[in-house]
Amino acid sequence: MASIIRNLFLRSLAVQPPLKFNDLRCNFSISASIHSKTTRKNKVKKASKSSSNNSVINQSKLSQVKRRTRSEKELDEETFLNKYGNDNSAHVPVLLGEVLDVFTSVTLRSFLDCTLGAAGHSSAIIRAHPEMQVYVGLDVDPIAHQMAQSQLKSILERDSLDTASALKVHTFLKNFKDVKSVLGEVADDLLACGVNGILMDLGMSSMQVNDAERGFSVLKNGPLDMRMNPKATLKAEDVLNSWPADELGRVLREYGEESNWYSLQNRIVKARLHGGLHSTNELVDLIKNSTSRTKGRQGWIKTATRVFQALRIAVNDELKTLEDSIRACFESLSSGGRLAVISFHSLEDRIVKQAFLNIMTCSEVDGSGVEDEEGKRLRELRKTNLDTVKEEAWIKQVIQGQTGTILTKRPITPSEKEETLNPRSRSAKLRVIQKA
Numbered sequence: 001m002a003s004i005i006r007n008l009f010l011r012s013l014a015v016q017p018p019l020k021f022n023d024l025r026c027n028f029s030i031s032a033s034i035h036s037k038t039t040r041k042n043k044v045k046k047a048s049k050s051s052s053n054n055s056v057i058n059q060s061k062l063s064q065v066k067r068r069t070r071s072e073k074e075l076d077e078e079t080f081l082n083k084y085g086n087d088n089s090a091h092v093p094v095l096l097g098e099v100l101d102v103f104t105s106v107t108l109r110s111f112l113d114c115t116l117g118a119a120g121h122s123s124a125i126i127r128a129h130p131e132m133q134v135y136v137g138l139d140v141d142p143i144a145h146q147m148a149q150s151q152l153k154s155i156l157e158r159d160s161l162d163t164a165s166a167l168k169v170h171t172f173l174k175n176f177k178d179v180k181s182v183l184g185e186v187a188d189d190l191l192a193c194g195v196n197g198i199l200m201d202l203g204m205s206s207m208q209v210n211d212a213e214r215g216f217s218v219l220k221n222g223p224l225d226m227r228m229n230p231k232a233t234l235k236a237e238d239v240l241n242s243w244p245a246d247e248l249g250r251v252l253r254e255y256g257e258e259s260n261w262y263s264l265q266n267r268i269v270k271a272r273l274h275g276g277l278h279s280t281n282e283l284v285d286l287i288k289n290s291t292s293r294t295k296g297r298q299g300w301i302k303t304a305t306r307v308f309q310a311l312r313i314a315v316n317d318e319l320k321t322l323e324d325s326i327r328a329c330f331e332s333l334s335s336g337g338r339l340a341v342i343s344f345h346s347l348e349d350r351i352v353k354q355a356f357l358n359i360m361t362c363s364e365v366d367g368s369g370v371e372d373e374e375g376k377r378l379r380e381l382r383k384t385n386l387d388t389v390k391e392e393a394w395i396k397q398v399i400q401g402q403t404g405t406i407l408t409k410r411p412i413t414p415s416e417k418e419e420t421l422n423p424r425s426r427s428a429k430l431r432v433i434q435k436a
């Protein structure tokens with residue numbers, strides 16, 4: 001039996017190798033650059049045709065083998081295409097219906113979006129929760145911050161929401177690692193009482209990848225920048241041209257999970273003798289020259305994607321920031337409040353999963369082993385929460401802990417329809433935790 005499953009798995013890989021976020025980003029960007037006049041609608045038609053031809057069966061077999069829960073939520077193709085179909089550059093919020101489901105049963109008087117982007121998730125959540133009184137949104141990127149601000153302003157004006165006048169919207173150009181000080185700035189009691197819902201939608205927005213000057217795209221020539229916050233001092237070219245060789249090697253190995261890291265490290269260090277690397281094209285050429293030609297275009301693109309991912313993580317200190325911020329976000333929740341995190345590659349997902357488990361193992365029992373009054377209250381609350389949680393269709397398996405409940409024992413991934421309509425969503429994983 002095990003060998004049958006293994007063969008099925010290997011066969012499905014041969015048809016459609018699993019792709020990482022940045023690989024997918026590449027595919028997305030490639031088609032965007034080659035067929036710049038092809039709309040998302042046309043691409044979707046082509047994708048649907050080919051997927052129905054070959055990989056539907058393999059895909060579903062593959063999803064049985066993978067340790068994740070593919071979303072069963074229906075996605076309305078017509079609404080999707082009407083909204084995003086004619087604009088390839090628009091940022092499409094990933095797992096939107098699933099994120100809305102996460103917060104449906106929660107009375108969201110207050111909500112925090114740690115990663116505003118184009119405010120796609122936020123706009124839908126505000127519309128779905130007329131009871132909302134305080135909304136807080138942050139982004140480190142001034143362009144995203146500005147775009148989100150005007151988007152939120154226009155939905156409040158346009159939608160004439162019942163409670164629009166009662167809803168206070170606060171947006172900040174801030175890193176989500178500062179979440180506690182931001183909430184403290186909004187209102188004295190917000191941090192003390194806690195917010196009812198928090199969202200972190202990690203990674204880059206389409207606006208960032210599509211802008212060559214930001215240096216995020218493997219396929220667009222631009223400066224080696226890669227800063228989410230353009231005021232930060234460290235750029236990708238600093239890592240490449242000045243970091244000690246072994247630190248550079250560690251970045252490629254640990255953040256890019258690149259097997260060819262040592263050879264790349266040596267080539268990059270050698271390039272310093274001739275003035276170093278200063279554009280994404282120069283870096284891509286170096287990668288092309290160190291990747292086996294037998295692997296063709298896909299070979300160097302995959303390596304380049306991993307190298308770009310590694311540099312981006314190092315420049316923005318993404319993993320450490322994420323680890324610290326998940327705990328800060330959880331601590332900022334009210335009792336019964338939920339934190340939803342969408343990640344786009346395995347390093348991020350591992351951190352989210354582990355951070356949730358670490359939070360679960362915090363004990364309220366004091367050193368004597370005797371449960372205090374607060375501990376008893378939390379135990380009662382957990383029981384009630386668990387009974388309610390079981391009634392929500394999207395929740396499959398939970399992990400019950402001392403301080404809360406992980407509502408996604410396995411992460412939720414996009415439906416096949418969403419993957420076809422928005423290839424960028426393919427590597428997304430949604431994990432949710434609820435505070436006791």
Ligand SMILES: C[S@@+](CC[C@H](N)C(=O)[O-])C[C@H]1O[C@@H](n2cnc3c(N)ncnc32)[C@H](O)[C@@H]1O
Nearest residue numbers: 093115117118119120121139140141175176201
């Ligand atoms: C995938 S986009 C979010 C898209 C958004 N959910 C939407 O629906 O439009 C991720 C955003 O997070 C921002 N970001 C990344 N790291 C951040 C951090 N540490 N603090 C604040 N914002 C961050 C990026 O600048 C980017 O705009």
